[in-house]
Amino acid sequence: MSVSGKKILIAVSGGIAAYKIHFLIRDFVKKGADVQVIMTPDAEQFVTKLSLSTLSKKPVYSDFYGENGTWNSHVELALWADVMVVAPCTANTLSKMVHGMCDNLVIATYMSAKCPVLIAPAMDLDMYVHPSTKKNLELAESFGHTIIPAESGELASGLIGQGRMAEPSTIYNVVEKYFQEELHSNNFEGKTFLITAGPTYEAIDPVRFIGNHSSGKMGFSLAEEAAKRGAKVILISGPSAQTIIDPNVDVYRVTSAKEMLAKVFEFYDKIDIGIASAAVADYAPKEVAKEKIKKNDENLTIELVKNPDILKTMGEKKKHQFLVGFALETQNEEENAKGKLAKKNLDMIVLNSLRDEGAGFKNDTNKIKIFTKTEKVEFDLKSKDDVARDILNFVESQLLK
Ligand code: C5P
Numbered sequence: 001m002s003v004s005g006k007k008i009l010i011a012v013s014g015g016i017a018a019y020k021i022h023f024l025i026r027d028f029v030k031k032g033a034d035v036q037v038i039m040t041p042d043a044e045q046f047v048t049k050l051s052l053s054t055l056s057k058k059p060v061y062s063d064f065y066g067e068n069g070t071w072n073s074h075v076e077l078a079l080w081a082d083v084m085v086v087a088p089c090t091a092n093t094l095s096k097m098v099h100g101m102c103d104n105l106v107i108a109t110y111m112s113a114k115c116p117v118l119i120a121p122a123m124d125l126d127m128y129v130h131p132s133t134k135k136n137l138e139l140a141e142s143f144g145h146t147i148i149p150a151e152s153g154e155l156a157s158g159l160i161g162q163g164r165m166a167e168p169s170t171i172y173n174v175v176e177k178y179f180q181e182e183l184h185s186n187n188f189e190g191k192t193f194l195i196t197a198g199p200t201y202e203a204i205d206p207v208r209f210i211g212n213h214s215s216g217k218m219g220f221s222l223a224e225e226a227a228k229r230g231a232k233v234i235l236i237s238g239p240s241a242q243t244i245i246d247p248n249v250d251v252y253r254v255t256s257a258k259e260m261l262a263k264v265f266e267f268y269d270k271i272d273i274g275i276a277s278a279a280v281a282d283y284a285p286k287e288v289a290k291e292k293i294k295k296n297d298e299n300l301t302i303e304l305v306k307n308p309d310i311l312k313t314m315g316e317k318k319k320h321q322f323l324v325g326f327a328l329e330t331q332n333e334e335e336n337a338k339g340k341l342a343k344k345n346l347d348m349i350v351l352n353s354l355r356d357e358g359a360g361f362k363n364d365t366n367k368i369k370i371f372t373k374t375e376k377v378e379f380d381l382k383s384k385d386d387v388a389r390d391i392l393n394f395v396e397s398q399l400l401k
Contacts, residue, residue, distance in 0.1 A: 003176055004032035009081035009113075011106045012052070014042025016156040017088035017122035017165035021047065024087065024168035025055040028175075038062065038077060040093060040106045064105055074105055078112035083175060086110065087148075088122035088165045091133055098139040116178060116247045117145040120171050125161030138253055146245040148174055178245045187396055189230030194264065194271040195223050196310065198240035200257045202284035204302060205293045214279035216240030218326075218366065221388035222275055223249050229392065234271065236263045238278055257281055257307040264310055268317065273395060275324040276311040283307060315345030322399060324391070325349045337371055348372050348398060350391060356381070370394050 008028055012018050021037075028035050035056040039049070041063070049060040061072040078084070086093065086106070096107045097119075110117065119140055127133060128150055137147055148166045155163050197219020201209040220242040223235040227248040235244065236252045238260060244251060254260045257280045268274070283304035293300065311325050323346045327337040330353070337351040351369045358365040358381045367381040370391070379390050 002031055003028055003172075003179055005034070006179055007034045007036070007080055007082045008175065009077060009084045009109070009115075010035060010037045010056075011084060011086045011093075011110065012037060012039040012043045012047065013086065013088060013090045013093035013106065014040055014044075014046055015088040015090045015122045015165070016046060018043055018046040020165060020168055021087060022051060022055055024085075024171055025052065027168065027172050029055060029057065036077060036080065038106055038109055040104050042090075042092075061105055064108070072105060074108035075112045078109045079114065081113060081115045083116050083118065083178060084110065084113050085118045085120070085171065085175065087118075087120035087171055089119045091121075091123045091127045091130075091136075094119065094121060094133065094136045094140065098136045098143070116245060117143075118148060118171070118174060118245065119145055120148040120166050121150050121163075122165035123150070123163050124155055124157050125159050125163040128161075128163040141251040141253065144247040144250050146174065147243055149241070149243065174243075174245055186230035188226055188392075191231045191272045192267075192270060193223070193226045193231045193233045193273045193275065194236065194267055195219050195226070195233060195275045196236050196260060196264065196278035196280075197223070198238035198242070199279050200238040200260055200281045200307075201255050202257065202281045202307070203255075203288045204285050205289035205291065207292050210281055210283070210285065210304075211239070212279050212281065214238070214240075216242045217364065217384045218387070219275075219277040220244055221384045222277060222391060225385070225388040225392050226273075229396075231273075234267050236260055236278075238280075257284065257310065261308045261310045261313065264314065268314060268321070269319075271321060273322045273324070273399075274311075274314050275391075276314070277326050278310070279328070280310055281307055309344070311346070312344045318345055322347050322395065324395065327351045328354065330354045334369070334371070334376075337369070341371055341373065348394065372398065 012021050037052045037056045037060045039062045053060045066072050102108050150162050151164045152162045153164045154160050198216030199212045199214040201211040203209050223233045227233050227246040233249040252263050254263050284307050286303040286305045325346045327340050329336045333353045337349050341349040349371050352359045356367040359367040366384050366387045368379050370377045
């Protein structure tokens with residue numbers, strides 16, 4: 001399946017990247033999509049309605065009030081769409097979206113939308129890294145929206161850094177992927193998953209941390225697959241470049257193990273299935289230096305203290321939850337995995353051995369074995385998306401027992 005026949009609502013806000021949106025509209029229309037463009041009043045300073053409507057083959061709206069006393073209904077526009085793409089999304093429009101500041105047609109339409117919302121931010125680099133933008137992007141993700149991160153390069157201001165809107169081809173691919181994956185079963189309907197993903201970063205000083213190479217891919221694939229099967233998913237991720245497109249996945253970004261633990265227990269009582277795929281740092285610096293540590297001494301000793309074991313704590317507080325853990329082992333693999341199953345009070349553990357080529361952290365593939373108290377099942381080397389399917393098939397079979 002592609003974008004053919006899909007109704008795509010593109011909301012353009014007032015940034016210089018608006019000129020690139022023509023290419024996206026052209027590509028969608030070429031592939032048979034039905035494209036409706038709306039824009040903020042400021043966007044009209046950058047691109048014309050005439051060029052956008054010529055490409056989309058439809059009138060373009062920027063105001064509630066049409067010609068000859070007609071009304072451009074934001075509700076109709078919103079309910080019409082299969083997907084809404086806000087691109088470019090300026091700092092101003094992003095802020096209005098997440099705070100419900102409904103003073104133009106784009107925001108009113110967004111607030112009436114029931115479809116997935118994709119956001120392609122575009123702004124100058126200092127604005128992009130400003131804490132308020134960061135917070136607003138996090139809020140948007142926690143609403144279930146998909147952020148298509150800005151790219152690095154030369155910006156219109158002449159500065160070089162992150163802030164450039166993702167290329168139209170990148171945005172196109174994200175939308176196409178969503179429609180390709182639209183066919184789902186509903187076997188997890190009514191169930192809530194909590195999935196931890198990615199690494200954690202433990203601060204040493206304001207610029208340094210202890211971390212690991214986890215990409216977060218496994219956890220994001222699991223979240224996507226669970227949502228496709230009808231589940232509501234709370235995805236709590238450490239620093240990871242992965243993004244997700246599914247309105248049933250709420251993403252919460254955290255940095256350290258302690259933050260991850262706190263976020264997990266905001267939701268723990270309400271979830272049905274917990275999957276801990278995060279590669280949580282086992283230790284964190286005892287103290288975080290307030291200033292950047294200078295390289296004056298030949299040796300530097302950093303005292304580390306044990307981090308909380310999030311999954312073990314989940315196991316200790318388990319009531320109705322079905323708990324799945326991961327074990328990444330280099331020796332005595334099976335014995336260690338089974339030990340963790342018991343010690344952390346889990347229902348199931350997924351073992352990957354670093355001795356298997358293509359398994360583990362940074363790869364797009366993984367090779368797993370699954371253990372319960374009574375069973376052991378071995379799988380071939382597969383893509384992480386396929387591994388996510390195997391894991392959730394197994395969870396399904398366990399819950400049906
Ligand atoms: O004990 P080990 O770190 O090998 O256990 C791995 C499993 O425990 C994984 O599922 C991982 O997500 C989880 N874990 C955790 N908190 C930690 C360490 C591991 O949730 N501090």
